[in-house]
Amino acid sequence: MSNGDIIIGIDGGGTHTRVMISDLEGRVLAYATNGAASIHKDIHAERNVKEAISEALLRANKKPQQVAGLAAGIAGCESEKDLEWVEKLTAVEGLTCPRWHVNDAVAAHWGAFAGAPGIVVISGTGSLIFAITDNGVHLRNYDYHHYANSAARFIAYDAVYEVLAGNIDETDDGLIQAMLQHWGADSMNSLKQIARSGFHPDYYERNRILGQFAPNVTEWALKGSSIAAGACNRAIREIKVGIEMLGDAFVTERVSVVFIGSVVNSDYFTRELQNQLMHGNNKHYSIITPQLEPAAGAVLYARNRMKLDITESIIHNLRKFKR
Numbered sequence: 468m469s470n471g472d473i474i475i476g477i478d479g480g481g482t483h484t485r486v487m488i489s490d491l492e493g494r495v496l497a498y499a500t501n502g503a504a505s506i507h508k509d510i511h512a513e514r515n516v517k518e519a520i521s522e523a524l525l526r527a528n529k530k531p532q533q534v535a536g537l538a539a540g541i542a543g544c545e546s547e548k549d550l551e552w553v554e555k556l557t558a559v560e561g562l563t564c565p566r567w568h569v570n571d572a573v574a575a576h577w578g579a580f581a582g583a584p585g586i587v588v589i590s591g592t593g594s595l596i597f598a599i600t601d602n603g604v605h606l607r608n609y610d611y612h613h614y615a616n617s618a619a620r621f622i623a624y625d626a627v628y629e630v631l632a633g634n635i636d637e638t639d640d641g642l643i644q645a646m647l648q649h650w651g652a653d654s655m656n657s658l659k660q661i662a663r664s665g666f667h668p669d670y671y672e673r674n675r676i677l678g679q680f681a682p683n684v685t686e687w688a689l690k691g692s693s694i695a696a697g698a699c700n701r702a703i704r705e706i707k708v709g710i711e712m713l714g715d716a717f718v719t720e721r722v723s724v725v726f727i728g729s730v731v732n733s734d735y736f737t738r739e740l741q742n743q744l745m746h747g748n749n750k751h752y753s754i755i756t757p758q759l760e761p762a763a764g765a766v767l768y769a770r771n772r773m774k775l776d777i778t779e780s781i782i783h784n785l786r787k788f789k790r
Contacts, residue, residue, distance in 0.1 A: 471535035471564055473527065474773075475520065476765030478574055479504025479541040479556065481592035482678075484516050486523040487762040491535070491775070493784035497527035498762070504571075505543040506552050508592065508671065516556040531561035538567045538769035540574025540761060542593055545609070567772050571761065572597035572607070578764025579725040579757035581782055582771065586713055588706055590736070591728025592678060594618040596709040600716050608709035615709050617702035619681035619730050620674045625698035626684045627677075630655075631662055639694045642687040649680050685733035699735055706731070707743050714750040722750045725757050759785055 473496065478485040484504040488497040501519035503509035516539075524531060537557055544553045553568045572595045576587045584601040594617045596608040608615065616625070629635070630643060643655075650666075652658040667673040687695035714722050724744065726732050731740065744752040759767070763785040770777055 471533045473529055473534055474766050474769050475534055475537040476762045476769060477539035478571060478761035478765060479516060479539055480571055481505050481508040481542045484519045485762040486519040487766055488523050488527045489766050493781035495788035497523045498790060499523035504541050504556060507543045513556050517559055520559050531559055534562060534564040536565050536769040536773045538765040540569050540571035540765050542571045544568055544570045574765040574768060575727050575761040577768045578759040578761045581758050581767060582777060585723040586710055587725045587727055588731050589727045590617040590731035592619060596713060598713040601718050606713050606716055611712055613709055615705035617706050617730055619678035622684050622698045622702050623677040623680040626694055629694045636693055639692045642692040642695050645683040681730060685735045688735040703736060703739050706740060711748045717750060720751055721753055723753050723755050725755055
């Protein structure tokens, strides 16, 4: 282990990068945020992460040489080949400590369960279902070639396509007005022209704009829009199937599940998914609140790799931090 006296944990998502610095007792010394960490979401991902690390070190009044270990959970880090771009994100000058890079779901899981078994459902900018079983096996729904189309942009696309197809009734008036306003369209014909042109010529900007509309979909699902509810229910069904596939790999009868992300934590998704999991297959599912945020989970992951104890005192100190 390095002679450093601080640990860096990074939650690198598709929208934000969050960097936490703690001392060896788990006391949080600094926290910094910046833009997306995934090159699939932002061409400036490397700059975003490095700036966030540097800012956190500055706030902690520490130098890179004082870091004992760093763990980064990065969206889009799916395999060994991704390390080619992922490792560059944390290659800050002077940072010579051991560095570990994993998918952001791993950091989220460590934050949620502090190393205990369970399933995390991530649904916000991206979508992933990840489990660490009671036998210590790491499983993703991706391993089954399953993908839950529950990321923000997908439920927005789904709702827009239904409107464009004319599958509307009187319950959808409010959703349609929100849709027209979001795209700056003064009529359905105007929205159709925007759609026919591909919504926006830039891939990243198009996904960002679609993702920003997702809260309207979950809100109008609660208000009774048939199209919004349908878009949400299809995504919820896919999440449930993913949870049940991973749940089957657990030995114990009861499996804990944590929801992470703006979509799955919306009122509509939380209510409906909880209701469906009450009658889920394979196991009994308990929805619990995460113990810690993903950046703190990355700190715990680093401690685990550094063979440092993870005690209730450490978790308590990390939990005391308020952004």
